[in-house]
Amino acid sequence: MAVITISNELGSGGVDIGQRVAQSLGYVFVDKRTSDRVFRQYGLTKFDQVYSTAPSILDLLNSDNLLIVSMLNEILEALAQRGNIVILGRAGFAVLGQYADVLSVHINATLPDRVQRVMVREGLTDAAAVEEQVRDDDNMHRKFVQRFYNRQWDDPAGFGLMLNTSALAADTVVKQIVDAARALEQQPLSKDAVTTASIAVDPVLADAVAEVLAYPTPAA
DSSP states (O other): OOEEEEEEOTTSOHHHHHHHHHHHHTOEEEOHHHHHHHHHHHTOOOHHHHHTSOOOGGGGGOHHHHHHHHHHHHHHHHHHHHOSEEEESTTHHHHHTTSTTEEEEEEEOOHHHHHHHHHHHHTOOOHHHHHHHHHHHHHHHHHHHHHHHSOOTTOGGGOSEEEETTTSOHHHHHHHHHHHHHHHHHSOOOTTOOOGGGOOOOHHHHHHHHHHHTSOOOOO
16 A cells, blocks of 8 residues: 655646546545545635635744644545545645655646646636746745745655656656556565554544545546
């Protein structure tokens, strides 16, 4: 059993790649919509409001925001504890990177390619506006991860794989991730290794996760 976290830049193709990796491995694919469903099931609804805005330093003193982020961490750990799962976004690499059975992947691309892909996908024609959207999205992710986890969102040191979809075809990226995950599954672990199987999960949260995963979110 292994866990894959995928951190992706807007327009890099990470969503499609994550879905294809999960399908190839027979893993469960979890994205923002899935984790939001667990939040609703588990009784919290405000995290998306926190995540979709770049937090100021004062947000670190807001007990509600800290509670919500703490609950997100618990949800990601509960998902990971089940094993054989691909988790897209939600700072999964920062929350789960310390576990020996987790493969953390960052998917990026050049800014012009990302802008072009977003324009095509969303049927937009204003390249300048889309570039601003892409830059704003990068800034939001970067600030969120730095403020709440004291990590760098795109630091190569935080990932087992850094893959650029401007330089590599999507098929190649999928294959590299799948191969790395299979190698991780076969890798013998030391007796001191800490894996996601050791995560203690609140039974109520475990039931919420099980109920949500029993009815998968349709592919985007």
